[in-house]
Amino acid sequence: MSLDTVSFGEILSDLRHYKKIGIEDLAYEICSVEELIEFEKGKKYPTLDQLYEIAARLNVEVSHFINYASSSTFNYVTAVFQLIKKYKRERDYEAIYEIVKGERDNPLFKQSLSQQFMLWHEGICKYYLHNDLAESVQLLYRAIDLTNPDRSNLSENEIEILTSLAIIKFEEKDYISATNMFEDALDNLDSLPHILDPKVKLRILYGLSQTLSGRDMYKESLKYSNLGLNYCINNELLYLFGEFYYQSGENYIKINEIDRGIEYINKAKSVFLLQNDEKFAKLVSLELDKLLEKC
Structure with missing residues (x-):
């Protein structure tokens, strides 16, 4: 999203000189x-991310520029959400937290869905930046309660927040709670008439597969990793495609189907190389060696 306004350049130049x-x-x-x-x-x-950096270096609020933006060509709230999602993909929680803090009192974010989005990402940051499990869980549940205090018949956004909770439980090795949350998220998602973002389902399937492997339930885990692979193929998605291949391969090796496991893990490596992710490709090779040593 680009800033499109007549007077932006003059404001920037005057402020830089000042x-x-x-x-x-x-x-x-x-x-x-x-x-x-x-x-x-x-x-x-x-x-927008350049604008945030420019504002920070000039020691002014982003709103100093946004006030001059054309409302017909610039949706600030949407642009901020896109930037937060970008930083989340990059696992840049410091950047997310700075945005959330900076926009906390902005009246543009007082609508319930906007508040929910910001609370959700504040909760994620509390866990990954400050290791504050209790505060993180509280914020994530508050985010769901803003639009659904009964926590029933969840919307797609609410399901994503529940998935974040499940991922945090997985990170804490609370595998039983994580399994229950992932299953609840999947049941709610499958009840929706339409799914706007197929990646939501992939995140749940991958989380379930990882969590069940953590419980040594490899055959059950394999069910979800293979479901994820089929979902990627049917929807022509590369998102988590390599991860699902690796997860299935690990599961096959753990149930003593060694050759099939090696085949799937090598496919995972090929996917990562196709995505120019040499780091993960090397990691997959190392993990394969570790798995085979234990056989």
Whole structure:
């Protein structure tokens, strides 16, 4: 999402000069000097993540610029949500937490669904940044309760929050609670007439498979990892495709179907290489060696 407004460049230039920051210093590790010059001339506009970095370096709130944005071409709330999702994919919880704190009192985020989204991600950050399990769980349940205090017939957004809770329980090795939460999330998702984001189901299936493996229930885990593989194939998705291949391969080895397990883990490696993820490809090879040593 780009900022599209007539006066943005003038505001940026005036503010940079007022703060006595050189153009090279402001551009450093955010964009090229040439891009910043184009921003100031109004020929080009920064992406929202660039805008956050520029505002931080100038020591002003992002709203200082947003107030001049054209409401017909710029949906600030949506853009912030997209940026948070981007940082979540990158596991950059520090960046997410800074956004959540910065927008806490912004009236644009007072609508219940917006509040829910921000509470949800604050809860995630409390766990991964501060290791505060109790506060994290409380915030995630508060997020669900904002739109569904009965916690029944969950919406897709509420299911995603429940899935985050289940993942945290898995991280804590509370496998029984995690299994129950993942199963509840899957039951609710399967009850919906339509699923907007197929990745939601994949996250649940992968979480269930991992959790059941953690309980040494390898055949049960295999059911969900293979369901995930089929779902990826049927929906032409690469999301978690390599992870499901690895999970199935591990399960096959654990139930003593060694050759099949090696085949699936090698497929996982191929998927990661296809995605230019050499780090995971190497990790898969190392994990395969460890699994075979235990056979």
